[in-house]
Amino acid sequence: MHWTPEHAQPLNQWPEQHLDVSSTTPSPAHKLELPPGGRQRCHYAWAHDDISALTASNLLKRYAEKYSGVLDSPYERPTLGGYGDAAFLNGAKGDPEPWPGPETPYPLASLHEGLPGTKSGTGGGSGGLGGSPVLAGNLPEPLYAGNACGGPSAAPEYAAGYGGGYLAPGYCTQTGAALPPPPPAALLQPPPPPGYGPSGPLYNYPAGGYAAQPGYGTLPPPPAPPPAPYLTSGLAAPTPLPTPAPSRPPPSSYGFQGASEAGVSLKRKAADEGAEGRYRKYAFEPTKAPAADGASYPAADNGECRGNGFRAKPPGAAEEASGKYSGGVPLKVLGSPVYGPQLEPFEKFPERSPAPAPRGGFAVPSGEPPKGVDPGALELVTSKMVDCGPPVQWADVAGQGALKAALEEELVWPLLRPPAYPGSPRPPRTVLLFGPRGAGKALLGRCLATQLGAALLRLRGATLAAPGSAEGTRLLQAAFAAARCRPPAVLLISELDALLSAREDSATAAGALQAPLLACLDGGCGAGADGVLVVGTTSRPAALDEATRRRFALRFYVTLPDGPARGQILQRALAQQGCALSERELAALVQGTQGFSGGELGQLCQQAAAGAGLPGLQRPLSYKDLEAALAKVGPRASPKELDSFVEWDKMYGFGH
Ligand SMILES: Nc1ncnc2c1ncn2[C@@H]1O[C@H](COP(=O)(O)OP(=O)(O)OP(=O)(O)O)[C@@H](O)[C@H]1O
Ligand SMILES: [Mg+2]
Numbered sequence: 001m002h003w004t005p006e007h008a009q010p011l012n013q014w015p016e017q018h019l020d021v022s023s024t025t026p027s028p029a030h031k032l033e034l035p036p037g038g039r040q041r042c043h044y045a046w047a048h049d050d051i052s053a054l055t056a057s058n059l060l061k062r063y064a065e066k067y068s069g070v071l072d073s074p075y076e077r078p079t080l081g082g083y084g085d086a087a088f089l090n091g092a093k094g095d096p097e098p099w100p101g102p103e104t105p106y107p108l109a110s111l112h113e114g115l116p117g118t119k120s121g122t123g124g125g126s127g128g129l130g131g132s133p134v135l136a137g138n139l140p141e142p143l144y145a146g147n148a149c150g151g152p153s154a155a156p157e158y159a160a161g162y163g164g165g166y167l168a169p170g171y172c173t174q175t176g177a178a179l180p181p182p183p184p185a186a187l188l189q190p191p192p193p194p195g196y197g198p199s200g201p202l203y204n205y206p207a208g209g210y211a212a213q214p215g216y217g218t219l220p221p222p223p224a225p226p227p228a229p230y231l232t233s234g235l236a237a238p239t240p241l242p243t244p245a246p247s248r249p250p251p252s253s254y255g256f257q258g259a260s261e262a263g264v265s266l267k268r269k270a271a272d273e274g275a276e277g278r279y280r281k282y283a284f285e286p287t288k289a290p291a292a293d294g295a296s297y298p299a300a301d302n303g304e305c306r307g308n309g310f311r312a313k314p315p316g317a318a319e320e321a322s323g324k325y326s327g328g329v330p331l332k333v334l335g336s337p338v339y340g341p342q343l344e345p346f347e348k349f350p351e352r353s354p355a356p357a358p359r360g361g362f363a364v365p366s367g368e369p370p371k372g373v374d375p376g377a378l379e380l381v382t383s384k385m386v387d388c389g390p391p392v393q394w395a396d397v398a399g400q401g402a403l404k405a406a407l408e409e410e411l412v413w414p415l416l417r418p419p420a421y422p423g424s425p426r427p428p429r430t431v432l433l434f435g436p437r438g439a440g441k442a443l444l445g446r447c448l449a450t451q452l453g454a455a456l457l458r459l460r461g462a463t464l465a466a467p468g469s470a471e472g473t474r475l476l477q478a479a480f481a482a483a484r485c486r487p488p489a490v491l492l493i494s495e496l497d498a499l500l501s502a503r504e505d506s507a508t509a510a511g512a513l514q515a516p517l518l519a520c521l522d523g524g525c526g527a528g529a530d531g532v533l534v535v536g537t538t539s540r541p542a543a544l545d546e547a548t549r550r551r552f553a554l555r556f557y558v559t560l561p562d563g564p565a566r567g568q569i570l571q572r573a574l575a576q577q578g579c580a581l582s583e584r585e586l587a588a589l590v591q592g593t594q595g596f597s598g599g600e601l602g603q604l605c606q607q608a609a610a611g612a613g614l615p616g617l618q619r620p621l622s623y624k625d626l627e628a629a630l631a632k633v634g635p636r637a638s639p640k641e642l643d644s645f646v647e648w649d650k651m652y653g654f655g656h
Helices: 011-016 028-033 038-050 053-070 085-091 110-114 131-135 315-326 375-384 401-416 441-452 461-465 469-485 514-524 546-551 563-576 583-592 598-611 623-630 639-652
Strands: 430-434 455-460 489-494 532-538 554-557
Touching: 375 469, 401 441, 401 554, 430 441, 430 639, 441 455, 441 489, 441 532, 455 461, 455 469, 461 469, 469 489, 469 514, 469 532, 514 546, 554 639, 563 583, 563 598, 583 623, 598 623
Parallel strands: 430 532, 430 554, 455 489, 489 532
Antiparallel strands: none
């Protein structure tokens, strides 16, 4: 350290001057520019490099004597705000003048006392690094600006050497008077525990290992010392290093494992979702009370209302969650569910209960039909268009992992758990699934109804358009009215394009149904109809005009099944026909059915059975039968058509 004449200046002139200090001692101004933590390192460097422990002790003693007189001095004490402990610790060396000031600052010997080998307790105040300057409440704020509560930002600066408990991050500015007297030095800096010290090893494990902590499993006993044949008989075998405490075992309800198993992008990690909610199972429930226009259709509603017509399953049903995506295979991830084939064995569909849960049937209403709805059409809808099939779980849909995740996160969860704050965006009530024929769009629609615990109404565009526009309109209106009357309900409209006219030809029935469809979508999924989700599917998305397209808040591309998914679909279909192929045969079949949709794979198996003349299944199907059927059944979607889906997805789809 080099001294300059400025060091000989009285301390009360320091605020007006800058120290020209070279070597490892920075000027106070420089000190203030240091990043958090830098100051402490600098202290150590200075102390170690330039003074010995004896010097430090002498200085300490000297200052103590000097400042005891200074503090009683009648001079007005200059502000220390611009310097803080920096000037005090680094610049006071050799100061001949007494320190003026009427107030008694906390004694400072902390830096030196905190160093090994120095004398402690000279000042009778705090020990350890930086105790009193930080605690002094009369310090002006600028030095400590940066603390969130306006108080001293001591926590980051003294993080390493300072007891975290003494200055918690939430520490706020207090007046000096409000501060309790500083605790004795022994409390601030207790002696290091045996075995832990600056010269000792970084960690010392207790010889007997750690005692079991509450919440942690009991630690396994340390392994016995390995046999040491290489040691002479007089030498003991080396004691094995104690095992560090194992990581906390995952809570049994989560089955948490490493992110590598998740296999799904963290994009969808939904940090806002609790783990419990994420894997909560949703079940069919009785439908809710009728909507405004359906007062004559009473419905029981004993469940917890989510405020949107869709309700989560009660917590008691959480045990079913393991089969949600994996067909019975327990889930092992906490993040986004893994939909990959590794969790979907799909050898056969997961066992369903013999009697599927009722899905809120659409009994013909007894009272007055909703206003403006044709009673005959309503009866037709409620008797013929309600899907009473078995529930479809996520695991029942082979492949489509990313799509299933997207549907769940962007549609199912928001519907089941509507935003808590008023003014937040309304969860989407319409979704368009587009893709090649037989790709599983309707299957996914059914699955959505299952996941939402909603009744399912199925309409086909071609069916609605066939009888003529007037009849089609009545049916359409009746279907929406029925769904609104019995929320939660999913209205699945397949072949949506059949209702529209790409050529704007409103003379045809299809073209004439476009306006009623838009009106129904606006009314049925508008603000007043919270319990209805409309799922439209089409294999001709280009036929949708912009008005219709915009009515569907979400638009997802349902792709053809990939190899593993084809294998799963084939296995399931063949198992139903009593056919069990070898692994090689199945792999060859999967290879040979590239470009097939799920529906076409089913047709292939039926064709094989028909070709083998096996209506009664006297003998199981063989690979040869399937090979023969492959000559007759092929993929319908051309590469050009598939490209057009990709293009449309890029332009209007949501990607996944
Ligand atoms: N990913 C899949 N997993 C299991 N089965 C599937 C899958 N995709 C399709 N299927 C089966 O293929 C058949 C046709 O599926 P679906 O009716 O859902 O197709 P789609 O896309 O709606 O066809 P379309 O465009 O002709 O209406 C159904 O029996 C369905 O179970
Ligand atoms: Mg379909």
